[in-house]
Amino acid sequence: MFSQLLVNGVTVGSIYGLTALGFAIIYRTARFFHFAHGAVYAVGAYVAYSVVLHWGWSPLVAFFLAGITAACVGVGIEVLVYDPLRRQKAPTLVFLIASFGVFVVVQNLLQLIYGAQILTIRTGPVKEGRHVLGAVITDMQVLILAASSVIGIGAWLLVQQTRLGKATRAVADDRLGASAVGINPERIIMLAFGIGSALAGVAGMLVAYETNIEPTMGMNAILKGMIASIIGGIGSIPGAMIGGLFLGIGENIGIWKISAGWKDAIAFAILIVFLLVRPSGIMGVKVRGEWL
Amino acid sequence: MEYFLHILVITGIYMILTLSLNLVLGYTGLANLGHAAFSCVGAYASSLLALNYGVPPWIGLLVGACTAAVLGVVVAAPSLRMKGDYLALATFGLGVIVYSVAKNWVGLTRGPMGLPGIPGFSLFGLQLSAVWSYLLLVTLFVALTFFVIRRVVTSPFGRILRGIREDETAALAMGKNVNRYKIIVFVVGAFFAGIAGSLYAHYITFIDPSSFTLMESITILLMVVFGGMGSLAGSFVGASVLVILPELLRFLGMPSSVAAPLRQMIYGLLLVILMLARPQGILGKYRWQ
Numbered sequence: 001m002f003s004q005l006l007v008n009g010v011t012v013g014s015i016y017g018l019t020a021l022g023f024a025i026i027y028r029t030a031r032f033f034h035f036a037h038g039a040v041y042a043v044g045a046y047v048a049y050s051v052v053l054h055w056g057w058s059p060l061v062a063f064f065l066a067g068i069t070a071a072c073v074g075v076g077i078e079v080l081v082y083d084p085l086r087r088q089k090a091p092t093l094v095f096l097i098a099s100f101g102v103f104v105v106v107q108n109l110l111q112l113i114y115g116a117q118i119l120t121i122r123t124g125p126v127k128e129g130r131h132v133l134g135a136v137i138t139d140m141q142v143l144i145l146a147a148s149s150v151i152g153i154g155a156w157l158l159v160q161q162t163r164l165g166k167a168t169r170a171v172a173d174d175r176l177g178a179s180a181v182g183i184n185p186e187r188i189i190m191l192a193f194g195i196g197s198a199l200a201g202v203a204g205m206l207v208a209y210e211t212n213i214e215p216t217m218g219m220n221a222i223l224k225g226m227i228a229s230i231i232g233g234i235g236s237i238p239g240a241m242i243g244g245l246f247l248g249i250g251e252n253i254g255i256w257k258i259s260a261g262w263k264d265a266i267a268f269a270i271l272i273v274f275l276l277v278r279p280s281g282i283m284g285v286k287v288r289g290e291w292l
Numbered sequence: 293m294e295y296f297l298h299i300l301v302i303t304g305i306y307m308i309l310t311l312s313l314n315l316v317l318g319y320t321g322l323a324n325l326g327h328a329a330f331s332c333v334g335a336y337a338s339s340l341l342a343l344n345y346g347v348p349p350w351i352g353l354l355v356g357a358c359t360a361a362v363l364g365v366v367v368a369a370p371s372l373r374m375k376g377d378y379l380a381l382a383t384f385g386l387g388v389i390v391y392s393v394a395k396n397w398v399g400l401t402r403g404p405m406g407l408p409g410i411p412g413f414s415l416f417g418l419q420l421s422a423v424w425s426y427l428l429l430v431t432l433f434v435a436l437t438f439f440v441i442r443r444v445v446t447s448p449f450g451r452i453l454r455g456i457r458e459d460e461t462a463a464l465a466m467g468k469n470v471n472r473y474k475i476i477v478f479v480v481g482a483f484f485a486g487i488a489g490s491l492y493a494h495y496i497t498f499i500d501p502s503s504f505t506l507m508e509s510i511t512i513l514l515m516v517v518f519g520g521m522g523s524l525a526g527s528f529v530g531a532s533v534l535v536i537l538p539e540l541l542r543f544l545g546m547p548s549s550v551a552a553p554l555r556q557m558i559y560g561l562l563l564v565i566l567m568l569a570r571p572q573g574i575l576g577k578y579r580w581q
Binding site (some may be wrong): 032033035081084085090091092093094096097098100101102103104105107108109111112115116215219220223226227230259261262264265268271272275276279 | 317321323325366370371374375376377378380381384386388392393395397506507510513517549550553556557559560561562563567568571
C-alpha cells in the first residue's frame with residue numbers, strides 16, 4: 001500500500017515539480033506571481049488533445065507542439081500585458097490583478113473553443129501496469145517520471161552551466177546591475193517566460209495523458225505549482241522539483257489517512273505550515289542576504 | 293416588479309462585498325483574490341446553524357461573520373509575514389479550497405446538492421418573506437457597511453492604511469506596526485463578506501457551492517477595480533453596473549454554454565485593460581508615481 005502511494009505521489013509530484021519549475025524560472029527574473037501560468041498549462045493539455053485526437057498525429061509531436069504553443073502564449077502575455085506594465089513601473093498589486101485577469105481570459109477562451117465538458121485523450125482499453133516492489137506502475141507513469149527528470153536536470157544545467165543561464169541569474173540578482181554589464185533584462189525576462197511556459201505546456205500535456213482535461217484544470221495546477229515552488233524554496237530550480245515531489249507524496253499520504261476530497265485542503269495546510277515554520281522553503285535562494 | 297426588486301437586493305449584497313473588498317484592496321493595497329470564500333463560509337455557517345440547531349438568522353449572521361473573520365486571521369497572519377504576492381496566493385488558494393470543501397464534505401454541507409429550505413429572517417415573531425422587506429434589510433446593512441468603512445478610511449487609522457499602500461517602508465519607519473494594521477483590515481473585510489454571504493443565504497433560502505466559485509471572487513474584484521480602488525462611491529457604481537449589465541444582456545438570448553464563459557472572458561479582459569490603461573477605475577484616485 002505504502003509503496004503504491006509513493007509511486008502515485010512521485011508521479012503527481014513530478015508534474016507539480018515541472019509546473020513549479022516553470023513558475024520558478026519566471027519568478028526569478030520577473031519577480032511577481034504569474035497566475036496565468038496555470039492557464040498556459042491548460043493550453044498545453046488542449047493542444048495535445050487536438051494534435052492527437054483531431055489530427056491523429058503521434059504523442060511525440062503533441063509533446064513538442066504543446067511546449068511550443070505554450071511558450072508562444074507565455075511570451076505573448078509578457079509582451080502584451082506585463083512589459084507595458086513594467087514600463088509604467090506598476091506596483092506588484094497591479095501585476096497580480098492583471099495576471100489574474102489573463103488567467104480568466106485564457107481559461108474561458110479554452111472553454112468557448114472546447115466546451116466545459118471533461119475530455120480524455122486515452123483511447124482503447126486501460127493496460128495493466130507492471131508490478132514492482134508491491135506497487136503497480138503504468139507505462140505512462142514511467143514516461144512521466146523519465147520526461148520530468150530529464151527536463152528538470154536539463155533546466156538546472158541550462159541555468160547553472162550556460163552563458164544564458166548566467167545572464168538569467170544576473171537579472172534575478174540585480175536587474176540594474178545586469179543591464180550595466182550589457183545584458184538586456186527585457187530579453188532575458190521574455191526568454192524566461194518562453195522557457196517557463198514551455199515547461200508548463202509540457203506538464204499539461206503529460207497530465208492530459210495521465211488523467212482527464214477540462215478548462216478549469218489550470219486553477220488547481222497553478223495552485224499546486226506555486227505551493228510546490230514555495231515549499232521547495234521560491235526561485236530555486238532544484239527546490240521546485242523537490243517541492244513538487246514533497247507535495248505529491250504528502251498529498252497521497254493525506255488521501256490515504258484522511259479522504260480524497262481533502263487533497264487540496266491538505267496541500268493548502270502544508271503551505272500554511274511552511275509559511276509559519278520555514279517561509280524560505282527547503283532550498284530557498286538568498287539574494288544579497290535576503291530571501292528571494 | 294418583483295424581479296426588479298430582486299435585482300436591487302442582489303445589488304445591495306454585492307455592494308457590501310465590494311465595499312469590504314475595497315477597504316482591503318483599494319485602501320490598503322492587499323491583494324485579496326478570494327473574497328467569495330469568506331462569504332461562502334459566512335453563508336454556510338449561518339445556514340447550517342439555522343437548519344441543524346434552529347439558531348435564529350440574526351445570531352447566525354453574526355456567528356457566520358465571525359467565522360469568516362477567524363478564517364481571515366488564519367490565512368492572513370502567516371502569509372502577511374511575507375511579500376504581498378504570498379497573500380494573493382493564499383487567498384487564491386483559499387478560494388479554491390473553500391469551494392472544494394463545500395463540494396466534498398457531503399456529510400456536513402450536502403455537497404453539490406446544496407442546502408435547501410434555509411429559514412428567512414424574522415422580526416418580532418413576524419417572518420420576513422416579501423422581497424421588499426429584504427430590500428429594506430439589505431439597504432440597512434449596506435448603510436451600516438458604508439458608515440463603518442467610511443469611518444475607518446477617513447480616520448487617522450485610514451490615513452495609515454493609505455500610507456501602507458503607498459509606501460510600506462515609510463509607514464514602518466514612522467513606527468507603525470504595519471502587519472497589525474494589515475491583519476485588522478483583512479479581518480474587517482472578511483467579517484463583512486461573511487455578513488453578505490449570510491444575507492444571501494437567508495434571502496435566497498438555498499445555497500450550493502456553485503454560488504461561491506473563483507468566478508465570484510473575480511466578479512467582486514472587478515467591481516472594485518472598475519468603480520475605482522480607494523473610492524467608496526466607486527464601489528457603489530461598480531457593483532450596480534456589473535450586476536445590472538449582465539441582467540440586460542440576458543435578454544439577448546444567447547445559449548448559456550456560450551454566455552457564461554463569454555461573460556467571464558469579458559470580465560477578465562476588462563481587468564487586464566483597466567490595469568493597463570486606467571488602474572484607478574472610473575472614480576478612484578489610486579495612482580502610483
